[in-house]
Amino acid sequence: MWICLLVNNCPESVRLKLIAENKSMHEFSIIENLIPQVEDFLKKGNYRKALKIFLEVGEMSGVIPDALAFAYDICAKDTLLEGTELYIRLIPVTASCEDCFLKFEVHNYSFFCPQCNSTELKLLTGKELKVREIEVE
């Protein structure tokens, strides 16, 4: 929920202060996006519960799997995901070269083609934050 406060009236500019009531830290805010999505899926499909949930987290997503698991343990309490086992797969960074079309895994965040040294790359994987699968009953 957002609260907007008019701070000061100023002829040149109007300033509004938006205060977020969401006080989550990074991985917590990821999980707080995840849980309603999965709960919604379970309700719509009339599933009794989720037994296992499989996530894919890209190496360059900015999310730490351990921290995500920690946040999940806390946030899943008193939701339909309480007791659901969480599995996280880390996805490596891969790219394709726009010049020689080589597809390769990016090592040490070196973003140039190992074959032709081109820097014209298209990122293929490494930034994912996905729910891949869910085991339900």
Add this chain to the structure above:
Amino acid sequence: MSQKVINLNTNILKKNEIIAAENRSLFGKNRVLAVNLLSSPGSGKTSLLIQTCKRFGTKLKFSISVGDLQTELDAQRIAETGVPVVQINTGTACHLDATMVQQSLKALPLSATDILFIENVGNLVCPATFDLGEHRKVVMLSVAEGEEKPLKYPPIFQGADCVCINKVDLLPYVEFDMKQCRDNLLRICPQAEIIECSCKTGEGLQQWHDWLTHEWTTIINTL
């Protein structure tokens, strides 16, 4: 009880993606270039915006959304330039997300704006995850932070369209290897424009203005 495995393949941040797309669409309708400005706390984001407004505010029309955990100090400083500005306080959230930005846009005159700057929360990790609907990402670092910064925080630098290396007026007083920093950036984000600048002396700010103008022209021609 029968059990089955269902393939979902959905983005966890789907809601944020949808809002980011709405933001992007709104920017398009109003012919606005949206720039997400990112850095550690203290690299000079607010100073860069203040100098941009003061020096180039007659050439381009700016609006600004500023994100901080608490206070409206940055917005107050920017407001003194006369540019429309909104302060977003995230509480304890370490990043802006698309919903926060969307709320802030309601208070800004987008139809009379050429470039919207979104000054993100000072943080080189978490903001990399959240699309705000921007067209361009600008990452700042200052010479006081060390030339290894891009190597230590690759996700955020990899997504940069422009990197501003700020506070170059301090180079005589700090141990900072500019060539090494540029080489590091070339490895992580070879496509990014690199600008060495000082918000104190004005060095590099004309290059910054030229880059902004070029990007604004490019985006406007695609809308």
